[in-house]
Amino acid sequence: MVYLSRLFSPLAVLRVLLFLTLACILTGTAWLWNRGAHNAVPIAMPHDYKPPEATSHPIDHLMKKADTEWFKLMAKETIDLPSAARAYRKRRGRHPPPGFGKWFQFAQEHNAVIVEDFFDQIYHDLAPFWGIEARKIRREAKQFEQVISVRNSTTTMKTDQDRVWMNLWHNLTATMQEWLPDIDVPINVMDESRVIVPWEDINEYVKAERDSRGIVPRPEVVTKLSGLEDVDDNPGEPRDLQWVKGVAYWDTARVGCAPDSPARNVEAATDFSGPPPVPSGFPERSYEGYVQNWTAAKDPCLQPELRETHGTFVEPISQATTHFLFPIFGGSKLPMNNDILLPPAMYWTHDEFYSGGEWHGGTWNKKKSQVMWRGGATGGRNKVENWTRFHRHRFVSMVNGTAVQMAEKNPEGAGQGPNFILQSYKTYHLTATQYMDLGTWLKDIADVGFVHLVCFPETGNLHCPYTDPFFEVKEGKPMKEQYHYKFLPDLDGNSFSGRYRSFLKSTSLPIKATIYSEWHDSRLIPWLHFVPMDNSFVDIYGILDYFIGTGIDFKTEDGKVLTEGAHDKAAEKIAMAGKEWAEKVLRREDMLIYVMRLFMEYARVCDDQREKLGFIADMERNDLG
Structure with missing residues (x-):
């Protein structure tokens, strides 16, 4: 009787329950990992299942703030x-x-x-x-x-x-x-x-x-x-x-900055080897990691680090x-x-290369819930000694699942690739990484790549000896085909991107990073007409995690298929608002x-x-x- 009383004591029972709970969690997590990695058939959830109540996200705040700004304007x-x-x-x-x-x-x-x-x-x-x-x-x-x-x-x-x-x-x-x-x-x-x-x-x-x-x-x-x-x-x-001519462009440009600005007295960088520095936490002047002041986010005078992270300042073409x-x-x-x-x-041109023609995409719910980007390795004159500091190269690497997985497993420095350094998952509280590694998730949601490598000295668009080990040249996708995807990042080339207006007019969602000003800037409101992105790109995972979610689908009680963590309706809202507005204020x-x-x-x-x-x-x- 003494033995049995000890066996079924409250403490013993509690230990058994904790063990069983932990075992169930581990088993379920492994199963979800496998389902997420292979984008399997939607998970059949119990009939009484209810998605967890959404907590306030920084992007929710920024979207509401954009609505207020719109009404005032x-x-x-x-x-x-x-x-x-x-x-x-x-x-x-x-x-x-x-x-x-x-x-x-x-x-x-x-x-x-x-x-x-x-x-x-x-x-x-x-x-x-x-x-x-x-x-x-x-x-x-x-x-x-x-x-x-x-x-x-x-x-x-x-x-x-x-x-x-x-x-x-x-x-x-x-x-x-x-x-x-x-x-x-x-x-x-x-x-x-x-x-x-x-x-x-x-x-x-x-x-x-x-x-x-x-x-x-x-x-x-x-x-x-x-x-x-x-x-x-x-x-x-x-x-x-x-x-x-022939002078480090950063030193030529910074004289245009105010004397008390962070960049004015910072000399041009001379060492462009290895990956560029990244913020240890959220970018300065951001709202919990996300762009809240679009004018400041584009201004090199406020961000001296751009002298060694953007091709314009590393080495422009001309x-x-x-x-x-x-x-x-x-x-x-x-x-x-x-x-x-x-x-x-x-x-102003009717060239379909920049516009995609008159058709700008079908309905939102028929698009692929993925990121699509194709472009050249432009942005300046990339060479063997400086290519790791070019912004387009960095973005393509950071959104490539294989490159990210290799960085995550890098024995010499966890999270470091040849031209980027990953922040901790905890910085942006990613939902997807609770179920799978970052690289696995990116493989499922991103189709990003160069169509030519623009090497210097020139070796042909499909071959570049110093970047061949890191980039696979992909087949180009006409704008009409890119509109089949929900998310379209837009990056600077040698200067601004000539596709931006067409992306805004499309039924897809532009995700924009730039240091350049254009004629229409005062007409567009970030988080209402497009999604702004920091030029370090450290916020890209948080942006995609918010809009796309884990990539793991489940069925609700009424039979709808939803993706865990996704804010698909918010993405659709911005995409449609941007399109409707562009058709009113960005016409010829x-x-x-x-x-x-x-x-x-x-x-x-x-x-x-x-x-x-x-x-x-x-x-x-x-x-x-």
Whole structure:
């Protein structure tokens, strides 16, 4: 009796129960691991099974915050000329430019969504030029080697050879030439942006613009531009812009950063061997690891580590930068650049390579719940001594299941590959890694690879001796085929990505990482129209874990098949919101409206009477023209 009382004592019973519970957990976990690794048939859960209640995730917070930002922005929409002109004066501190009435008419006739904030990029780009003599701007602009000009509603082009980009921008301008003032527009035909003026100089130029603001009394307002007859009659000599070449681009660029910025006094890196450094925890300025300030996330002045983690600063393909303020127009630029942005030429083309044609994907529930990326190993001139620091190479490796598995098992350094270092799974609290290793999960959800290796020295697109051991060249996928996948990462190439607009217009979800600015930035809200990603890519696993989940499916009581941990509806919401919005504000018509407004403002900046020039017809009771 004593023996039996000990055997069935409360403590003994508790031990037995704990043992049995642990055994069940281990058996079940092993079975789930095997099911997850092979993407098996959906698990039949008990009829009384209920998915665990979702706890608040940082992305939930960021999506709600984006919704609020959207409502605040759309509250500013203007629907008639007087309200548009008032919104202009309030935001810009001066009268609208001559021709504003015609511009608004054009926008209305093309069913544009008109919010004054959408044009902020124009005023950011042109503000410094108010600190330069108007005559100097217009005379020097005419003499540049690549110029698109408008005279008497007729567009012409000057170029040294036939160039696709020049032809496209010429066509864009000619499409609305009857609405435009006389202008000379110097064009950047390189991938890389061209103008970086020291921050101290730009600060003085921008101060001059602020000091020039004022609502000129109506009797003193000049309503017509002076024209360009003086430069046509006496064009003068081209300006020597003293192009900077052959210098570490980081050192050329950082002079455009504010003196107290983290990057301003950090010299260019010289050792590009091995994987780049990664954050020990969450990226700075993130919200629990995820991008919350898109402007800051793109700014190299705030992230000196980009000097050794992005191809633009490791070694660009070409470099010709001036430190003089000069009006060069192009499709993208770094935040410290002083180029003037146009919609990229690739956004104007009908080439299906960039657009995928008119079809932008089927319904969400028929897409593969996977990540798709194809592209070249571009981003700069990768060589044997620096390729491990290139951003595209790093992304492809970090999302390749085999490469990640090899890094996880690396005996010399757990989590380290040749060009990346994995953070601890615990940093982003990944659900998937509770059931399988990271590499196994990625093999199931990612189809990512290079279509050519762009080696230096050139050895052919399909072969590169120093990267051959790490990358398998994959067959390209036309844009139409990429739209069969739910998740489309978009990465910088030698500059911006020419596919971004088409990704936004698709029924798939763009995941965007970039250090480049474009014309449409003030129109798009991250976490509402697209998913932003840090340029270190450390958040990619957290992003995919949130949206795709474990890849392990189960059946609910009502027969629905769900994926554990997945927020598929949230992904669909962003994808559809981005598509719907792009079809309203990123149309070809919207590019025309943006450029027309830009050229009207540029023509005013080039006019000697610019401080008195303005549009005031909305202030006349009987004349709204």
